[in-house]
Amino acid sequence: MNVTWLDPEQLDPRDVAGAVAVLEAARVVDAPHEMPITMSTFSTGLTYGWEGEPALGAVIRDAHARVAGVLQLTFPNRDNRHLGMADICVDPRARRQGLGQALYDASVVRTRAEGRTTLVTYSFDLPASVAFAKAMALERASDEVQREQRLLELDWDRLDRERLAAVERSRDYELLAMPGATPDDMVDAIVELSGAINDAPMDDLDIEDEVFSAERLRAFDQTQVLLRRRLYRLVARHRPTGALVGHTVVAVDQEQPWYALQYDTSVLRAHRGHRLGLLLKVAMLRWLQTDEPQVRVLSTWNAASNDHMVAVNEALGYEVVAGGIAWQRSI
Numbered sequence: 001m002n003v004t005w006l007d008p009e010q011l012d013p014r015d016v017a018g019a020v021a022v023l024e025a026a027r028v029v030d031a032p033h034e035m036p037i038t039m040s041t042f043s044t045g046l047t048y049g050w051e052g053e054p055a056l057g058a059v060i061r062d063a064h065a066r067v068a069g070v071l072q073l074t075f076p077n078r079d080n081r082h083l084g085m086a087d088i089c090v091d092p093r094a095r096r097q098g099l100g101q102a103l104y105d106a107s108v109v110r111t112r113a114e115g116r117t118t119l120v121t122y123s124f125d126l127p128a129s130v131a132f133a134k135a136m137a138l139e140r141a142s143d144e145v146q147r148e149q150r151l152l153e154l155d156w157d158r159l160d161r162e163r164l165a166a167v168e169r170s171r172d173y174e175l176l177a178m179p180g181a182t183p184d185d186m187v188d189a190i191v192e193l194s195g196a197i198n199d200a201p202m203d204d205l206d207i208e209d210e211v212f213s214a215e216r217l218r219a220f221d222q223t224q225v226l227l228r229r230r231l232y233r234l235v236a237r238h239r240p241t242g243a244l245v246g247h248t249v250v251a252v253d254q255e256q257p258w259y260a261l262q263y264d265t266s267v268l269r270a271h272r273g274h275r276l277g278l279l280l281k282v283a284m285l286r287w288l289q290t291d292e293p294q295v296r297v298l299s300t301w302n303a304a305s306n307d308h309m310v311a312v313n314e315a316l317g318y319e320v321v322a323g324g325i326a327w328q329r330s331i
């Protein structure tokens with residue numbers, strides 16, 4: 001069973017098409033609530049990556065030479081240089097034939113060859129994924145929860161009540177809308193804010209704090225352009241000092257404009273306790289209602305142990321749609 005590494009300089013469109021078809025067939029079975037996979041999202045992952053760090057791609061074929069399994073393997077370089085992050089997916093029609101094992105083995109060999117010592121992979125909390133991870137001797141390192149908010153069914157009375165209660169505690173703060181790429185004069189402040197996400201719980205994951213920089217923020221902005229996602233960032237400013245102290249970021253897919261993804265929400269430690277997380281998220285819902293009224297679903301992931309963010313999401317009426325698991329293994 002041969003694993004073929006894809007050449008990012010010369011991606012064979014047949015390999016990309018085969019990989020996308022497998023990922024999409026798996027999505028329909030494993031996570032039909034998720035947004036469909038597209039050629040451009042998959043190719044962007046291999047040519048540019050999430051923040052300018054492309055994934056290595058590999059495929060495995062069935063007896064008819066058709067792509068039947070896909071591996072995406074990322075090696076962070078700005079921080080966490082001990083990690084390889086693998087994403088393994090096998091066509092539902094070709095499962096239990098050893099393809100997943102072959103892709104896993106290839107990811108271990110490649111990760112060791114890069115001098116990395118820990119392999120991390122994420123899965124939905126599904127019986128096949130859990131059984132496979134256990135068979136690969138991966139340890140369950142963190143439990144995650146995916147929630148969705150249905151934007152056509154928002155209970156605005158409830159949201160306004162929550163917002164009014166929060167306003168009482170946040171009189172020293174105001175919110176600024178910052179759509180699209182970050183303005184040049186805001187970059188340093190947004191970089192500092194972005195670091196606040198490192199306080200989110202990681203449970204048993206062997207993951208170090210992420211290092212943010214202007215270069216990384218610009219790479220993130222560029223990824224959104226390549227993925228054809230419109231970016232909405234709301235920032236909380238401390239009026240007495242003018243400091244930017246918190247933000248929430250959402251992206252709306254331009255090809256599938258009913259679907260929005262919640263990215264980071266974080267508040268600098270010194271400014272917590274003023275309900276800014278909730279205020280930012282309610283204001284984001286208002287903004288989406290005005291500028292993207294067609295959005296139906298806003299999807300968000302949190303560690304199950306992230307009590308503060310989970311409490312905000314529950315207050316806003318998010319509903320749990322899936323569980324996820326972060327697995328890891330020292331290699």
Ligand SMILES: CC(C)(COP(=O)(O)OP(=O)(O)OC[C@H]1O[C@@H](n2cnc3c(N)ncnc32)[C@H](O)[C@@H]1OP(=O)(O)O)[C@@H](O)C(=O)NCCC(=O)NCCS
Pocket residue numbers: 026030087088089090091094095096097098099100101102121122123124127128129131132133135136327
């Ligand atoms: C998980 C996944 C990659 C497994 O792929 P696969 O090609 O079916 O896996 P393999 O055939 O190599 O299975 C290797 C071993 O894992 C275990 N396993 C895999 N699927 C299983 C299942 N549905 N039930 C019980 N055990 C299972 C078995 O021990 C199996 O060995 P065996 O068949 O000799 O008993 C596939 O189901 C998938 O793509 N799921 C969605 C994506 C995902 O969860 N990926 C991340 C996994 S950490």
